[in-house]
Amino acid sequence: MGNLNSLAVENLSVSYRQVEALRNVSFQVLPHRVTGIIGPNGAGKSTMMKAMLGLIPYQFGSILLDNQPLIKQKSRIAYVPQRSQIDWTYPATVWDVVMMGRVKKTGWLLPFSKMSRLTVKKALEKVQMSDFCHRPIGELSGGQQQRVFLARSLAQSADIFFFDEPFAGVDQKTETIIFNIFRELAQEGKIVLVVNHDLGESINNFDNLILVNKNLIASGTKEEVLQEENLYNAYSGKVSFFSQNQKLIA
Amino acid sequence: MLKILIEPLQYEFMQRSLIIAIIVGIICAVVGSYLMVQRLALLGDAISHSVLPGLAIAFILDINIFIGAFVAGLISTLCINIIRNNSKIKEDAAMGIVFSAFFALGITLITVVQKENKIDLNHFLFGNILGVSLSDVKDTIIIAIFVLLIVFLFYKELLFYTFDKLGAKSVGLPVNLLDTGLMILIGLTIVASLKAVGVILVLSLLITPACTAYLLVNRLHEVMILGVFFGVISSISGMYLSYYFNLPSGPAIVLVATLLFIFSFLFSPNHGLITGFLKLKYNQIKS
Numbered sequence: 001m002g003n004l005n006s007l008a009v010e011n012l013s014v015s016y017r018q019v020e021a022l023r024n025v026s027f028q029v030l031p032h033r034v035t036g037i038i039g040p041n042g043a044g045k046s047t048m049m050k051a052m053l054g055l056i057p058y059q060f061g062s063i064l065l066d067n068q069p070l071i072k073q074k075s076r077i078a079y080v081p082q083r084s085q086i087d088w089t090y091p092a093t094v095w096d097v098v099m100m101g102r103v104k105k106t107g108w109l110l111p112f113s114k115m116s117r118l119t120v121k122k123a124l125e126k127v128q129m130s131d132f133c134h135r136p137i138g139e140l141s142g143g144q145q146q147r148v149f150l151a152r153s154l155a156q157s158a159d160i161f162f163f164d165e166p167f168a169g170v171d172q173k174t175e176t177i178i179f180n181i182f183r184e185l186a187q188e189g190k191i192v193l194v195v196n197h198d199l200g201e202s203i204n205n206f207d208n209l210i211l212v213n214k215n216l217i218a219s220g221t222k223e224e225v226l227q228e229e230n231l232y233n234a235y236s237g238k239v240s241f242f243s244q245n246q247k248l249i250a
Numbered sequence: 251m252l253k254i255l256i257e258p259l260q261y262e263f264m265q266r267s268l269i270i271a272i273i274v275g276i277i278c279a280v281v282g283s284y285l286m287v288q289r290l291a292l293l294g295d296a297i298s299h300s301v302l303p304g305l306a307i308a309f310i311l312d313i314n315i316f317i318g319a320f321v322a323g324l325i326s327t328l329c330i331n332i333i334r335n336n337s338k339i340k341e342d343a344a345m346g347i348v349f350s351a352f353f354a355l356g357i358t359l360i361t362v363v364q365k366e367n368k369i370d371l372n373h374f375l376f377g378n379i380l381g382v383s384l385s386d387v388k389d390t391i392i393i394a395i396f397v398l399l400i401v402f403l404f405y406k407e408l409l410f411y412t413f414d415k416l417g418a419k420s421v422g423l424p425v426n427l428l429d430t431g432l433m434i435l436i437g438l439t440i441v442a443s444l445k446a447v448g449v450i451l452v453l454s455l456l457i458t459p460a461c462t463a464y465l466l467v468n469r470l471h472e473v474m475i476l477g478v479f480f481g482v483i484s485s486i487s488g489m490y491l492s493y494y495f496n497l498p499s500g501p502a503i504v505l506v507a508t509l510l511f512i513f514s515f516l517f518s519p520n521h522g523l524i525t526g527f528l529k530l531k532y533n534q535i536k537s
């Protein structure tokens with residue numbers, strides 16, 4: 001696929017009936033970088049992602065990829081929802097779920113091609129889940145479930161990747177696998193956007209950060225964003241967070 | 251033994267009703283699988299109760315009752331969505347309001363007209379499979395072919411949509427269309443099943459065989475295929491029980507389906523209550 005320039009969000013405002021979730025948020029996301037969206041619980045991180053993807057309506061704003069509306073380029077998008085939004089008792093195997101990544105590319109009325117099967121196989125190898133291919137999804141650990149979804153997004157052969165809290169409740173091994181894949185995608189020139197509310201050590205794996213709490217607090221490289229003042233504004237004085245992080249980035 | 255099986259088939263009405271029962275067993279299990287995985291059992295109940303006034307009005311106006319029932323089912327789902335989307339009332343409560351209202355309206359209408367028209371409320375509520383006509387059989391077959399064809403052609407899209415609605419929407423699948431399509435399939439299936447089991451018991455044919463299969467296998471298409479097997483077994487055995495013991499056919503079919511579920515619930519190799527207990531004991535003895 002062609003070279004990506006950037007994803008530009010301008011003046012995005014989102015409300016749910018009476019609740020205002022995001023107010024006038026603007027930022028840019030660049031390819032070749034792993035970008036994290038951080039902020040406290042209820043800050044509007046998931047909302048921002050859903051609005052950008054056209055999954056929920058927004059009151060105002062524009063979201064452009066290469067100067068064209070993002071929602072007109074859905075075939076270039078891969079989205080992994082928050083794990084809690086999925087019914088894991090659904091009768092499907094690992095293979096079935098990763099295959100879903102090929103549904104749109106396959107097209108109506110057609111069966112999956114050999115190529116698609118191969119793509120899915122490779123995606124499963126990449127997340128080290130090939131051995132679990134026939135396992136029902138309900139019989140996986142949280143980390144394995146997350147890797148299955150990562151494989152599904154890889155199978156989509158997308159240019160721009162959205163992950164909502166991929167590290168929630170996953171083991172160390174999975175976290176490493178996932179970050180390595182993010183790094184590879186970035187090196188291939190993809191846009192990688194990751195919601196992550198954990199401000200632990202893992203934050204060092206991001207290149208750029210977008211810090212929100214209803215408003216945009218800061219965006220840029222992680223050094224620029226992880227300033228005491230920004231964190232104070234976002235987390236309204238939970239001092240432990242930033243003193244810890246100052247050490248991490250120092 | 252063979253004689254027992256063949257004897258009822260010499261009557262044409264028995265042939266017709268067996269065909270209907272088998273078809274209904276098939277499509278209910280397939281469509282019911284979608285209801286089960288989306289936790290929409292209550293919606294199935296709501297739609298089936300809501301078709302009653304449509305049946306009554308179609309009867310009064312002398313139009314095809316399939317059409318009357320289908321339109322009523324459609325209007326009721328529309329009402330449920332209007333209430334849910336425009337107030338803070340949740341979906342299940344909206345269903346409760348709408349389906350009981352429609353059901354009450356249906357019963358009232360049928361009671362008013364039943365004396366002069368010599369129709370029987372019970373036939374609407376519990377089915378009247380022995381009274382099916384040749385044109386009923388034809389209508390049911392057409393509906394079944396349509397339903398199965400749609401499921402077959404759009405299987406991969408419906409699987410994606412019913413598993414992960416947001417994911418499906420994010421890649422650009424027309425989720426509203428898929429949702430409406432599923433509702434139409436559910437409506438058609440319920441309408442096709444009314445003669446066999448009636449509005450009250452159709453939920454059982456939709457949900458029970460699918461759940462029985464769900465305890466035994468792990469993929470949606472396997473749930474459907476095995477569900478069809480259980481549905482058809484229930485339909486056929488129910489019809490024979492009804493013939494020989496002079497039982498109402500709908501309840502007989504439902505009771506067989508329930509029996510199969512109980513077996514699956516107790517003895518499923520992976521999830522069975524008794525199998526689980528035996529495995530535990532076995533492991534205790536071994537160690």
Ligand SMILES: Nc1ncnc2c1ncn2[C@@H]1O[C@H](COP(=O)(O)OP(=O)(O)OP(=O)(O)O)[C@@H](O)[C@H]1O
Pocket residue numbers: 016017019020021039040041042043044045046047048197
């Ligand atoms: N469907 C909804 N209806 C109404 N309000 C909502 C809905 N979803 C989210 N909100 C509200 O919007 C705000 C932002 O929620 P959002 O889920 O985007 O936060 P988040 O940053 O993803 O939080 P978390 O870290 O807990 O996932 C919150 O105040 C939340 O209560």
Ligand SMILES: [Mg+2]
Pocket residue numbers: 045046047082
């Ligand atoms: Mg969230």
